[in-house]
Amino acid sequence: MHDIRAIRENPEGFDAALKRRGGEALSGQLLSLDAERRGKISAAETAQAEQNRASKEVGAAKGRGDEAEFQRLRALVAETKADIARMQAEAAMLDGRLREMLMGIPNLPLDSVPDGADEDDNVELKRWGQPRGFDFAPVEHFEIAGVRPGMDFETAAKLSGSRFVMLKGAVARIHRALAQFMIDLHITRHGLDETWSPVLVLEDMMVGTGQLPKFGEDSYQTREGYWLIPTAEVTLTNTVHGDLVDQASLPRRMVAHSQCFRSEAGSAGRDTTGMLRQHQFEKVEMVSITDAESGLAEHARMTGCAEAVLEALDLPYRTIVLCTGDMGFGARITHDIEVWLPGQDKYREISSVSYCGDFQARRMNARYRPEGGGKPEFVHTLNGSGLAVGRALIAVLENGQQADGAVDLPAALHPYLGGATRLTAEGVLA
Incomplete structure (x- = not known):
């Protein structure tokens, strides 16, 4: 299986090596899927930080007796929790798709391997x-x-x-x-x-x-x-x-x-x-x-x-x-x-x-x-x-x-x- 980080660093070299094996360029598809996956992970982490902040404020609002703010923050925590679960599920699905793609791609030939079709x-x-x-x-x-x-x-x-x-x-x-x-x-x-x-x-x-x-x-x-x-x-x-x-x-x-x-x-x-x-x-x-x-x-x-x-x-x-x-x-x-x-x-x-x-x-x-x-x-x-x-x-x-x-x-x-x-x-x- 290939290292997605190596593909990020040198997509042109990855595609060139695949073409030597008679394959098509795949770095664009892989990196697009990877970027979408990483975006979901980042969004989930940001939402998690927001949930943690709001959770702390819930306790503070309750201590002040601010019922309206308490209820608003509770609703925000619940909504954020659902968003985090959704984004994590989407990230896991994208991760599975990326792994499946990487699993189906052959190894890259050494430079010393002669080019040829058969x-x-x-x-x-x-x-x-x-x-x-x-x-x-x-x-x-x-x-x-x-x-x-x-x-x-x-x-x-x-x-x-x-x-x-x-x-x-x-x-x-x-x-x-x-x-x-x-x-x-x-x-x-x-x-x-x-x-x-x-x-x-x-x-x-x-x-x-x-x-x-x-x-x-x-x-x-x-x-x-x-x-x-x-x-x-x-x-x-x-x-x-x-x-x-x-x-x-x-x-x-x-x-x-x-x-x-x-x-x-x-x-x-x-x-x-x-x-x-x-x-x-x-x-x-x-x-x-x-x-x-x-x-x-x-x-x-x-x-x-x-x-x-x-x-x-x-x-x-x-x-x-x-x-x-x-x-x-x-x-x-x-x-x-x-x-x-x-x-x-x-x-x-x-x-x-x-x-x-x-x-x-x-x-x-x-x-x-x-x-x-x-x-x-x-x-x-x-x-x-x-x-x-x-x-x-x-x-x-x-x-x-x-x-x-x-x-x-x-x-x-x-x-x-x-x-x-x-x-x-x-x-x-x-």
């Missing part, structure tokens, strides 16, 4: 690894002979409908091994704190990280009012919801492996085959809570943590910075990491690492006490996949596929698979 304008930052050359035509993950016995879309559709998969046997074990490997790497090499969190959250938590109120159709809600998390970003970031923490306790670096749920609204017709885009999936999510000065350095660090997973798995990837028109709602800058999928002959997103500044913290009212003293400041938040487990499984299977339908598995996974190095064409580990 994914075609994203800028590549680096590439790692060389896509493997095949002496046969590589296929997509679900077409590999050794994978077919362990990737059951038909049974999943019978149970739950489209965009679900049932993993079995060796494929399920590789999927589980990937998640365990990622968590272990982040804990031992990157110093992240492992966390296990609920997948059902209160509405305020979804508001805090920006999934609500604008993007409710992208998530699932239970009849009891809980929301299913689209990623553990929601739970990990909201661990400081409403808190005032010491700067010395920052940064807080967390990682969690969780089930995630997305309705995939707006993705009709995209990635309908295979398990690339599912309603239920697993992610290893990283979240950092920092002070105002450390956010950008932490963003670079977190991007490196995600890249390290792919390098350990020997999976070629590229890292791009998203342009202003392709960034998510809450981000100031986002690095997408795209893994090479030979079955599709293209790079596909496997991690998105975003720096949000104090945008989420304002929604959560999460602040820290500066070590040197002074007024509390809002924390800065970051989140990133480290990685999407299902997409990592796809990448491992496609990059390791062999002509006979077997799959050679990355050495980093061998200890998690009891020493097995290959998924055979019959769908068993060997």
Whole structure:
């Protein structure tokens, strides 16, 4: 959420940043609403002072025995009290409208973010690894002979409908091994704190990280009012919801492996085959809570943590910075990491690492006490996949596929698979 005071100080800069994201200028509407709200508050405060003065005079008039003045002042106090209540109610209504508007406005991009309309304008930052050359035509993950016995879309559709998969046997074990490997790497090499969190959250938590109120159709809600998390970003970031923490306790670096749920609204017709885009999936999510000065350095660090997973798995990837028109709602800058999928002959997103500044913290009212003293400041938040487990499984299977339908598995996974190095064409580990 945005700071209305910052908009008052620089409305032209605010509008210019929104236009970079493809939005319209909104400072005029916001400041008009803000001025009306502040006017009501000021009028109510003036009326309150008048009521207080008149209340004192009521007692004085009664003491003098001036009945006429006593009755006039009593009527004035009652009338002023009603006016104050009305103005306070109007101010609260205007405050709600202003907050609702501010809640629906995306974060402002950093100056370094490239301008652009969509994914075609994203800028590549680096590439790692060389896509493997095949002496046969590589296929997509679900077409590999050794994978077919362990990737059951038909049974999943019978149970739950489209965009679900049932993993079995060796494929399920590789999927589980990937998640365990990622968590272990982040804990031992990157110093992240492992966390296990609920997948059902209160509405305020979804508001805090920006999934609500604008993007409710992208998530699932239970009849009891809980929301299913689209990623553990929601739970990990909201661990400081409403808190005032010491700067010395920052940064807080967390990682969690969780089930995630997305309705995939707006993705009709995209990635309908295979398990690339599912309603239920697993992610290893990283979240950092920092002070105002450390956010950008932490963003670079977190991007490196995600890249390290792919390098350990020997999976070629590229890292791009998203342009202003392709960034998510809450981000100031986002690095997408795209893994090479030979079955599709293209790079596909496997991690998105975003720096949000104090945008989420304002929604959560999460602040820290500066070590040197002074007024509390809002924390800065970051989140990133480290990685999407299902997409990592796809990448491992496609990059390791062999002509006979077997799959050679990355050495980093061998200890998690009891020493097995290959998924055979019959769908068993060997």
